Amino acid sequence: MKKYPLKIVIAGHVDHGKSTFIGRLLLATQSLAPEKLAEIQKISKELGKDTEIAYISDQLKEERENNLTIDTTQTFFKTKKRKYTIIDAPGHLEFIKNMISGATLAQTGVLIVDAKEGIQDQTRRHSYLFQILGLKKWIVAVNKMDAVDYSESCFLNLQKNLLEFFQKIPAEPYAVIPISARAGENISRKSDFMKWYTGKPLLDVLDSLDMEDKKIKESLRLPVQDVYEKQGEKMPVGRISCGSIHKGQKVIILPEVQEATVKSIEIFLKKTKIAKESENIGILFQEMLSAKRGQIITQRENPPKPTQSFEARLFWLSDEPLFVGKPFSLRCATQEVQATIDKIIEKRDSSTLDLIEKDAASLAKNETAIARFHTNEPVLVEKFSEIPELGRFVIEEKSSILGTGIVQE
Template structure:
């Protein structure tokens, strides 16, 4: 006899189910959208109006012959349907008797790397599809690297289109062997390989009668049973304060979401950065007080002592502190159409903290197709690099691989307010150690007496080129200082040297000019410099200065 549930009981049961967030990735036409469409169709998770719309769209756009084109369930953009590719990130929700799922179907093109990063930022598991006819290709390696970069713990290698290679076990085994040779050094802890046909439905929801040699679980069964509970960090208590709650004079609490770890009533905690200690007086929620809390619960903590804690600060256990530092290095994915300007300052949004940050160094850029590292001065759209940062105030962070919530951040352009990059923190960096990261080319410049800061970098910072104005004549002093004032007023970086005070004025002027400064030398003339012979009367100095400015 079928079990009867009222609406409330049904919703309560659904609410208690575990949630698995997953993404699909692969090369163009590997069948990502078709696989998810087949998953929804065969698991009976489509409504009648969705089926009717799917049949209509198949006749209009479909590429599956007389069969239903399941990819159209996800390829919602008109441009995608016309081209038969996925451009945006398509999200789908469905639920089985055992688990709830949110699926992100991400683009396969290299130019949409940022879309895949966005879709995978919250994923517990990744499904990477490989065409059984082509095996492991460049895009497969690229997507696997991005999965490892995002710290996704579970990966399914779905060898699709097995029906086109006669369901051959030899073909499947060869692909799995090639893939593991590449993926093992990336450190992904759980890799599961499944042969399937998304179009025919083999090993998607039920075992395929054509691949009896495969003894593992079908895809849906594996997704329902994969263990993700241990993926969360329950060891390191991190509570970035989001809001100070004062509903009345008798209550003062600190509201936020538990980022990681477990907190219990009575625990001793320390506030960062003040380092003041207290104990947890109560753990308050909308439904009442708790004895303990863990991620990702949203709670309000009250303390036994009146200590000053504000938004952006953090509560932790005294014997388990995060890094507290202004200098750190991270893997950065550039997501803005405008290429990075390394001289610009950005806003960094890290947990509930917002401050300014500058780029100290780009250690290298990673070619996501070959994983080769190369030197670069900047990053462009979809490029990934290892970057060293210095923030205006200390941040409280952990390495991303240890704690995603306190190891991730975004960069915001202070002018456009666009999110221009996302980053995953690797470790802290001692400011004094930055000088050791010097290339052989830098050392050659040092030996030759040149600065390792390029003239181009100085020109971008000062917004000018280095110049020397050698001035002589009766009104040289007044002319020089008047020129300095006018250049300073229009935002130039300028200094004045007087030959009466400096003996080796030419050498000093040359050195400052190479550093990108505008140098005005009074009472001195030299070949090859811009010389102004100021014999004019004092009342004509201003007009002479304006003539110089026009030539600048």
């Protein structure tokens, strides 16, 4: 039986092999169109190189000529068990914001680490961002094992160092897998060169991932993206973050706490009696309501409570420092409010996670912190560990992402 589709972000330090890895996935699953392969061969010849698997995912001319992935691009492949969307996140420090915009779409991730170079700055930052962005059951792929002669001791030593760092976050990968993307080893089948590795090849591990959470599945959260007019009635529309909704169900619309009864549900202009997680829907209610973008529709039983104060773990990305008390725009799901930080409880270096300062006055680029937030109006946020979609947020200014975080309390 085929599983639901999965969105994956591929991240890692520069030149650790992300693009080659993506190209290998496409080749291994026969997801590359013949004309695309011909194009890659033509471009490689023009640049005076042998066919480069990495060019499959490096689609822009500037990327190819500079050997730089400069955009967050999406690629698709499928196995016999499920369909996948790959989000290729740049590894270069100046492009980390692109990774943020891409990773927020992903459910899980693969962190690529060069077996020879080992842990680098972006290895540390990207693993920390995986945690902040709510990626579950993410995988570490120790790449370029061919460059270390498929050495078991080399792999085990790097794995030990990685797990020690992840404990500081704290975070725990679902699996650490030795591979060679260029040689195609341990991607779709077990490698003859690494018989010492007893786990599954990478694609089998991806196929085995089950991302469903029973608690989240039973809690309805529907952020309102827009409100349409239909025959004189207001129809809120949005994508169900978690849970389900059915005709006749009594719901609550937050943060205004409006009670309503579902009159009808539409999916792509067709009526349905029930809608589930990830479906884009429109709803008509029996009551006349004040509906607008940013509201959250939830179940009537034990609904979450709006708040104007919460504690979160924050990762700062902007060149301009963030000061305590300085106002900014905070976006969580479709909600957008003005907010400030009341207190930076502690801040750390994102590469080492070493403590820099407690009760700090500001936060600089690439620093991470635990901070207390205050919003100028009620907002619906929840612990990231309980409802990820309403537990992660971004800080913006003029549509530019300045920072990202996850709600703790």
